Amino acid sequence: MTTATGRTRLSPDERRTQLLELGTDLLSRHGIDAITIDLLADEAGVSRGLLYHYFGSLQGFREAVVRHAVDQLVAETAPPAEGEPLERLFTSVGVYVDYVRDNYAGYVSLVRAAAGGTDVMREIYEEGRHALIDRVFREDAQGEIIPDTPVTRLLLRGWAAMAEEVVVTWAADPGDLTRDRVVELLALSLPTLVELA
Amino acid sequence: MTTATGRTRLSPDERRTQLLELGTDLLSRHGIDAITIDLLADEAGVSRGLLYHYFGSLQGFREAVVRHAVDQLVAETAPPAEGEPLERLFTSVGVYVDYVRDNYAGYVSLVRAAAGGTDVMREIYEEGRHALIDRVFREDAQGEIIPDTPVTRLLLRGWAAMAEEVVVTWAADPGDLTRDRVVELLALSLPTLVELA
Numbered sequence: 001m002t003t004a005t006g007r008t009r010l011s012p013d014e015r016r017t018q019l020l021e022l023g024t025d026l027l028s029r030h031g032i033d034a035i036t037i038d039l040l041a042d043e044a045g046v047s048r049g050l051l052y053h054y055f056g057s058l059q060g061f062r063e064a065v066v067r068h069a070v071d072q073l074v075a076e077t078a079p080p081a082e083g084e085p086l087e088r089l090f091t092s093v094g095v096y097v098d099y100v101r102d103n104y105a106g107y108v109s110l111v112r113a114a115a116g117g118t119d120v121m122r123e124i125y126e127e128g129r130h131a132l133i134d135r136v137f138r139e140d141a142q143g144e145i146i147p148d149t150p151v152t153r154l155l156l157r158g159w160a161a162m163a164e165e166v167v168v169t170w171a172a173d174p175g176d177l178t179r180d181r182v183v184e185l186l187a188l189s190l191p192t193l194v195e196l197a
Numbered sequence: 198m199t200t201a202t203g204r205t206r207l208s209p210d211e212r213r214t215q216l217l218e219l220g221t222d223l224l225s226r227h228g229i230d231a232i233t234i235d236l237l238a239d240e241a242g243v244s245r246g247l248l249y250h251y252f253g254s255l256q257g258f259r260e261a262v263v264r265h266a267v268d269q270l271v272a273e274t275a276p277p278a279e280g281e282p283l284e285r286l287f288t289s290v291g292v293y294v295d296y297v298r299d300n301y302a303g304y305v306s307l308v309r310a311a312a313g314g315t316d317v318m319r320e321i322y323e324e325g326r327h328a329l330i331d332r333v334f335r336e337d338a339q340g341e342i343i344p345d346t347p348v349t350r351l352l353l354r355g356w357a358a359m360a361e362e363v364v365v366t367w368a369a370d371p372g373d374l375t376r377d378r379v380v381e382l383l384a385l386s387l388p389t390l391v392e393l394a
Contacts, residue, residue, distance in 0.1 A: 162359035
C-alpha cells in the first residue's frame with residue numbers, strides 16, 4: 001500500500017524487520033559501538049522516537065540487531081535434510097565457511113560485539129552457539145559421528161571455537177589454501193576429535 | 198628505603214610494576230571497563246596525576262594492564278626445558294589448564310577485554326597468541342609433533358582457540374571431568390589435528 005506522499009506503508013512487523021536489516025548492515029560496516037542515534041538519523045533518516053518505539057532504547061536496538069544476525073547465521077548454515085551424516089556435516093561447514101568469507105566484516109564485528117559486549121550480548125551469542133551445537137546432535141540422532149556425552153559436548157564447543165578462529169584467519173588472508181581444503185580440515189577434525197573422547 | 202612517614206620509597210620501575218599488579222587484580226575482580234580513575238582512587242589511593250605520569254592516560258593504563266596479564270600468562274605456561282616433545286606439551290597444557298582454573302575471573306575478563314576491546318587491545322592479545330604459537334614451533338624445532346607449514350600454523354591457531362573455549366567452559370562447571378582428562382584431551386588433540394594436514 002502506498003501513501004499519498006508515495007512512501008510504501010509498512011506493517012509494524014515489516015518496519016521492525018526493515019530496521020533490523022538496516023542495523024545488521026550498519027553492524028557489518030561500522031561495528032556495534034558505532035551504531036548511534038546520530039548514525040541512524042544520518043544514514044537512514046531513522047528518528048530516535050521511531051527506534052525507541054520499536055526497541056525501547058538504543059541498547060535494545062543493538063541487542064536486537066545482534067540477535068537478528070545470529071539467527072540469520074544459524075538459519076543459513078542449516079544442513080540439508082537428506083544425506084549421510086558426514087556428507088551433511090561437510091555441507092553445513094561449507095555453508096559456514098562461505099558465509100564468513102562473504103560477510104567477513106559483519107561476521108567479525110558480530111563476534112567482537114558478542115565476546116566483548118554486555119552480558120545480554122554474550123547470552124545472545126551463547127544461545128546461537130547452543131542452537132548450532134544442539135543441531136549437530138539432533139541431526140546426528142543415531143550418534144554416527146558424535147555420541148551425545150558431556151565430554152563430546154565440551155569438545156564440540158571447542159571445535160566450534162576452532163572453526164571460528166580458523167575460518168576468520170583464513171578469510172582474512174587465504175594464501176594458497178583453498179576453500180574446499182578448509183572445509184575438509186574442519187569437517188574431518190570433528191569426528192577425529194570425538195575419537196579421542 | 199623508608200621515608201620519614203614510614204612509607205617504603207619505590208623506584209619508578211617498582212612503582213610502575215606495583216600499579217600494573219594492582220591493575221591486574223582489579224581486571225580480575227571487576228573487568229577492564231570498571232577500571233576507572235575513581236576506582237583506583239577508592240581502592241588504592243592512586244591519583245590521576247600518578248597514573249598519568251606512568252601511563253599517559255587511563256586507556257594507556259588499561260592497555261598496559263592487559264599486556265602485563267598476557268605476558269604473565271605466556272611466562273607461566275612456558276614448557277620445561279627438558280623432555281620429549283609430547284611430554285613437554287602435556288606439561289605446558291597442564292600449566293595452562295591450572296592457570297585458567299586458578300585465575301578464572303581474571304582470565305575470562307582478559308579474554309573479553311581483548312576480544313571486544315580496541316584495536317590496541319586485540320593487538321596485545323594477538324601478540325600473546327603469536328608468542329605462544331611461535332614457542333610451540335621453537336620448542337619442537339625438529340617438527341616431531343607439528344611441522345611448520347602455513348596449514349599447521351592455521352590449525353595451531355584453531356587449536357589454541359579450542360583450548361581456550363574448552364578450559365574456560367570446563368573451569369566454570371567441571372562436572373565429572375578431571376583436570377588430567379582435560380589436559381590429555383587437549384594435548385592429544387594437537388598432534389591428531391596436525392595429522393589431518
